[in-house]
Amino acid sequence: MKHSCVNLLSLSVFLSLLMAVNGCQQTEEQKSGEYAPERNNAELSATDLHFSNDLLDSIELTEIEAESAEIQNPDHIHVLVNDDHVLPDSYTPDDLTVPDVRFSFDEELDRRLMREEAAEALEQLFRAADAAEQELFAVSGYRSYERQEQLFTAAVNEHGEETARETSAAPGSSEHQTGLAMDVSSRSNDLLLNTDFADTDEGQWVEEHAHEHGFVIRYPEGEEDLTGITFEPWHLRYVGEDAAEELDNSGLTLEELIEKTREYQDGPG
Template sequence: MKKNKWLFIVALSTIMVSACQQDDQQSSPDDSNPSNEQQEQTEDQSAPDDSNQAENEDEPAEEEEEPFDEETMSLPTEYFNEIEEVDGQAIIQNPDNILTFVNHDFLLPSDYEPEDLVIPDVKFSYGHQDIPKSYMREEAAGALEALFAAANEEDIELAAVSGYRSYDRQQELYDQAVSKSGPDQEFVANPGSSEHQSGLAMDVSSASVNYSLVQEYEDTEEGQWLSENAHHFGFIIRYQKDKEDITGYGYEPWHLRYVGEAAIEIYENQLALEEFFDLVKEI
C-alpha cells in the first residue's frame, strides 16, 4: 500500500468497506425556508511472559489480508454485486457488501435495512437526535468519526446532515421532487437506487453555507478540505463534477460514500464509482 494511504482507520482495514438529499425529520431546518428545499429533496494487565515473547519472536507476524489489491486492481467476487432480475429491474442480492454498487441500474431490495446501523459520535446540523437520518452502518460511522476528528484538529467545522434513509422515505422524496421539477430532475434518486438506503452514505455541510446542501459548498474552506481529505478515511465524493453523464446525478460536493481502501484509488485517478467497477478485476 502507498505510505500515505488511509492510516487513520487501522481497525477497519480487514474489509472494504442518490443521489442524496436531506431527509426531513423533527428539529430539522424549517421546511418553509427556500434554502432548505434542496436538502429535503435533495452517530489486571500483567507484563508479557518473557519466554512466550522469545518464542513469538521466531514466528513471522501474520499480515491481515486486504481485499483490494492496488497493483492488479482486483477484488474478490464477494465485493461485486450479486444481481437478480425482478420485474425487469436488477436487484442487488448482497446489499451488506461494503462496496455495494448502487445507482439507476442496480437497486437495493425494497425491504433492505442494514442490521448494524448506529449513530456516529459527530456533530449534526440539527443536534444529536435518535432519528433515522442520524444513522450509518457501524463501520462507516467509525470512519466518519475519524474524519470529523481530523477536520476538527485543523479547525474545519463539519456537520452531518443526512445518513440512512428507508426505501419508503426515498419514495416520498422522489415523488415530491418529480411533482415540483418533473421526471428529469437529477438530485433525488428513485427508491431503491439511493445510497442512503445502504447506510454507507452521509451528507455533510457547514455553517458557512447555513448547513444547506448546495453546490457552492465546493468553494468553501470546509468543502475543499473534505474533497482533499475524505479518501484518507475511506470516503469518496460520490457524485463528482463533470461526471454527471456517468453517475446519472448532478454534482454533490456534500455527499460522502464509504468504500474503504478503494477510496484511495478512486480519488487518485478521479474515478466515479461506475468507472472504478469498469476497471477493477474480479478474482
C-alpha cells in the same frame, strides 16, 4: 441532488445552468486527457482504468437480478447503487448506529444513522477535521426505502417526473439506503447541501482528506454521465480506505472501479 431539505426548484434551475456550462468544459478536458470515460461501460477497456490488483481482488462485485436490476448482495462496502443497480425495498442494514459526530440538527432522527464501520470512519474524519480547525456538520445519513419513496413522490408532484429524476433518486437507487453515505456541510455554507460547499474551507478540506478515512465524494463534478447524478460535493460515501485512496488518486468513479473489477475478475477469457 436528492435532498428535500434544500430548495429543489431554485437548486435545480441553478444546477441546470451549471451543467450547461460545465458540460462543455468537461468535454474539452476529457478529450485532451488520456482517459475519456464512455457512458457505455462495456466500452471501457482494461488499459483505460488503473487500479491495483490487490484492490480488484478485494472487491465483491455487485450482483443484480437481470430483470429487475435488484442488488443481490447489498451488504458489501463496495456496493454500487444507481439507477441500474437498485436496492431491494426490504433492505435495511442490520448494523446501523449513530456516529459520535456533530449534527446539524438536534432531533433523534433516522438520518443520524450509518453502518458501524462507516460510522467509525466518519468519527475519524470529523476528529481529523476538528484538528485542522474545520468544523463539519453531519446533515443526512441513512434513509429508508420508504422515506426515499416519499421524497421522490413529493419531487415528482412538485416538478414532474423528468425533473424529479434529474434531481432526486428514485426509491432503491439512493446510496443513503446503504447506511454508507453521509451528507455534510458547514456553518460557512449555512449548513446547506449545495454546490457552494465545494468553495468553502471545509468543503476543500473534505475534498483533500475524505479519502484518508475511507470516504469518496461519490458524485464528482463533470461525471454526471457516468454516475447519473449531478455534482454533490457534500455527499460522502464510505468505500474503505484502499478503494477511497485509489479512487482519489485516479479521479475515477465507483462505477468505473466496479466495471474494471468485473473485467479483471472475469479474466481474459
